[in-house]
Amino acid sequence: MTSPNKCRRKLVVVGNGMAAGRMLEELFARAPGGHDVTIFGAEPRVNYDRIMLSPVLAGDKAFADIVIHDEDWYAGHGVDLRRGDKVVAIDRAARTVTTASGASEPYDTLVLATGSDPFVIPVPGKDLPGVVTFRDLDDVEAMLAAAGRGGSAVVIGGGLLGLEAAAGLAAKGMTVTVVHLMPILMERQLDQNAAYLLRKAIEKRGITVETGANTTAILGDGKVEGVRLDDGRTLPADLVVMAVGIRPNAALAKAAGLEVKRGVVVDDHLATSDANIFAVGECVEHRGACYGLVAPLYEMAKVLAGRIAGEPVPGYVGSVTSTKLKVTGVDLFSAGDFSEGDDNDEVVLRDPARGVYKRVILRDGRIVGAVLYGDTADGSWYFDLIRKHADVSDMRETLIYGQAFQGGGVLDPLAAVAALSDDAEICGCNGVCKGTIVQAITTKGLSGLDEVRAVTKASASCGQCTSKVEAVLAVTLGDAYSAAARKPMCKCTELTHEEVRERIDAKTLKSVPAVMQELGWKTSCGCPSCRPALNYYLVAAWPGEYRDDPQSRYVNERVHANIQKDGTFSVVPRMWGGLTTPDELRAIADVADRFKIPTVKVTGGQRIDLIGVRKEDLPAVWAQLNASGLVSGQAYAKGLRTVKTCVGKEWCRFGTQDSMGLGVKMERLMCGSWTPAKVKLAVSGCPRNCAEATVKDIGVICVDSGYDIHVAGAAGLHVRATDLLGHVDTEEDALEVCAAVLQAYREQAAYLDRLYKWVDKIGLDTLRAEVIDDLANRRALYDRFVVAQRAVRKDPWAERAAGHELHEFTPLAKLAIIPPVLVEV
Known part of the structure; x- marks a missing residue:
């Protein structure tokens, strides 16, 4: 009997990166x-999103977050993945490939x-230990290891990758200097004004920038x-990152006798x-x-897939590219020729005052280039007009104000997205256009x-296009689009809780006035709904920096x-795990x-x-309880309240x-941790569950x-x-x-959403993957929780805790007495 596989053509793919993955x-x-598909990858891992290596370096994402195709994807499509076995030769006559393993x-x-290889400048010392490139996960792990030891880093190259590497290393605590040969940063993507x-913005992060600087040697005896x-001049460096550019990796093709110039020469069907x-x-x-950005790669992949599938597809005609910098708090967009x-009209x-600069370059009534800094909302619109060679003569006077000001009126965000054509790019990271999203929805x-x-x-990588993807959903589904999915946090803004949190992080907003100004609040001071939420989001985002x-x-x-219905108050001292002592009971009785x-x-x-306390007595009540060692049980808190035990x-x-x-x-570990809503825990000593752990936010049996x-x-x-x-x-x-569960809840949930919601x-399954399966991510969450708790324990309410040592949190240490959460009425 003939195997059905005999009828299938054998496809071999050399390389397991983003272009190969999208083509498949x-x-x-x-x-x-x-x-029948066999993939040979030089790296010992599955396909991942290389453009998200910068957030991994910065600590915003883990490797698991940037995996594109996991093991199940390869297995589900019957793909034979050969990881870590590099193809070293092609026999075109025999139609075979040979790998390093033979x-x-x-x-x-x-x-x-x-793919491509990073360019390493040929200077003495380039091969010293401590000199790395910024191209794959191994490079990121090397940089993280170096950052863990502290010291100084020099990043050679002030382009996209170099600046992202510098920001990530600075965020990890290294002293960073960027050395760039050209007089301005990102000279290929920016003009002088945007580069300024x-x-x-880069220097405000404590990063030193040296432009017009040429590296002549890397120094060191056995290490950099x-x-x-x-x-x-000599710059001290414990780590040197080479980020000066890339070259197409065409050595294998050249050795096989294929036509190669700068890269492997292909026609319009690849x-x-x-x-x-x-x-x-x-x-x-x-x-x-040759292209080094992801959008052209994905356009090629689509054409090639159609060709291999035997479908009549239009050929690839080249790409107009756009650029965004993935550095938190820096909004930058560039496209076309500036x-x-x-013959330019600009x-x-x-x-x-807002740090905004916009420049649109026209030629013969058509946009040929755009540079935006500080406000990039219209980047996709300008990019679409560039790609289509659209005549914009009639809108020239209002062009710089963006899409919203065309047609004589102001478009709301939904109308702006509705006006985009189907081939307008929504997600630049993954090359997804509006029509693709609409088709998937319908x-x-x-x-x-x-x-x-x-x-x-779409929006699965850097997330900057999230609001546009949601707008496409709303436009496509109309009234069927869930109101809850797009519910503004209050009447003061059109943004959802999730969008506000995202922008607080992305724009490095560290005060309530900054949030309201930068995010366009409709009211001057907010309202009782949004102010507590903003206060919480800032506490969670910037522990130790933002003052509650x-x-x-x-x-x-x-x-x-x-507060009680008669205007008096109830006071609840904390009893750790439900335990108390005769001295604590006497102190409570004395106060009563x-x-x-x-x-x-x-x-x-x-x-x-203690119920029925008059408001004017509260300061004295708490002073006497504090003097006896009793602290607030925070029965009022959007935070940890109790840990019930048997x-x-x-x-x-x-x-x-x-x-x-x-x-x-x-309870000692978690007390004082502000959370989106109240949190109750319990620990039951056996499955009989006397502490009722199975109806708590977090329960331990x-x-x-x-x-x-x-x-x-x-x-x-x-x-x-x-x-x-x-x-x-x-x-x-x-x-x-x-x-770790509590920290994930703190970082991800909307204000007032209980943990179960x-x-x-x-x-x-997502939570289980984050805190049970992924040990590294669990530890990262725990470490961030520790940072937040240290900040809480230094809160003004705790500063009067004389005689108590701040507990140094370590997972294996016994939890000693920590500063109590005192009160200041």
């Missing part, structure tokens, strides 16, 4: 099952996607120690000089041009942003007590007697509530672990083999049982997982 995606969509593989069709603003410039061999991506030279010329807008029944990301990849604003908190949080507090009640969270194995004959001890450690971690429970107006997140073996791991939005 397109091919599998057009001709599923039509080819393996030989036949092909009917061969695709070269060998960019330099100011410095960089010598041609003016005689065919090389051998009819059975094609090339795609950065290794290609097409019509004399060189000086007598329109310029400068707004020094044919696949997509209704939300995450679905669009999964199907089209008590006036942006609810009255209960300001006075550290819950002295201030004639009418009601003393045991709460459901294993604490004592007696555990210390006393109970059924107990399997020390639930009281773990509960106390957990102790079992013989360790600890089962549960999440997303609730027992209030909405009753919901927890979901099992995972199992850990040790108490230290349980503490780390619970803190957040888990419902992101999915339990």
